[in-house]
Amino acid sequence: xxxxxxxxxxxxxxxxxxxxxxxxxxxxxxxxxxxxxxxxxxxxxxxxxxxxxxxxxxxxxxxxxxxxxxxxxxxxxxxxxxxxxxxxxxxxxxxxxxxxxxxxxxxxxxxxxxxxxxxxxxxxxxxxxxxxxxxxxxxxxxxxxxxxxxxxxxxxxxxxxxxxxxxxxxxxxxxxxxxxxxxxxxxxxxxxxx
Numbered sequence: 001x002x003x004x005x006x007x008x009x010x011x012x013x014x015x016x017x018x019x020x021x022x023x024x025x026x027x028x029x030x031x032x033x034x035x036x037x038x039x040x041x042x043x044x045x046x047x048x049x050x051x052x053x054x055x056x057x058x059x060x061x062x063x064x065x066x067x068x069x070x071x072x073x074x075x076x077x078x079x080x081x082x083x084x085x086x087x088x089x090x091x092x093x094x095x096x097x098x099x100x101x102x103x104x105x106x107x108x109x110x111x112x113x114x115x116x117x118x119x120x121x122x123x124x125x126x127x128x129x130x131x132x133x134x135x136x137x138x139x140x141x142x143x144x145x146x147x148x149x150x151x152x153x154x155x156x157x158x159x160x161x162x163x164x165x166x167x168x169x170x171x172x173x174x175x176x177x178x179x180x181x182x183x184x185x186x187x188x189x190x191x192x193x194x
């Protein structure tokens with residue numbers, strides 16, 4: 001399928017992997033694909049997203065701080081609480097023993113916490129795509145086929161994301177009304193490029 005991807009769309013998928021790595025994510029999610037488009041998508045597509053209030057800096061900031069105080073997530077914290085482990089108590093204990101910034105120093109900036117993202121001989125390992133991210137890429141192919149376009153452009157990838165955005169991506173994009181409006185604007189953009 002990737003042979004049908006135009007250069008910018010391919011570069012956006014590669015950038016998505018780098019964005020996931022920089023955000024210390026063990027997987028490439030739909031939100032990382034969106035970040036990849038914001039970084040490597042064609043300039044008119046990036047401008048369209050900027051006009052709708054989404055920039056790479058804003059999206060990265062949102063994703064980087066969304067769960068900064070809960071590295072394991074609320075579901076994980078609740079599961080640990082059910083077996084008698086209080087994450088807040090663990091954090092306080094670590095900070096008391098190793099200093100207030102112990103958790104920030106635990107993983108150097110830009111390196112992943114997961115085994116798949118660790119350096120191996122100076123290179124980073126493979127980061128897998130989540131099922132929703134794979135689905136978004138598949139939907140981008142379907143969007144291109146439905147439009148009878150010869151290649152998958154960045155706009156097709158964004159259309160694939162918009163067909164099944166998920167809660168994080170919906171929030172990043174500004175809600176369902178913005179998503180509906182964006183679909184029409186992207187089709188117009190792809191028509192102009194054809």
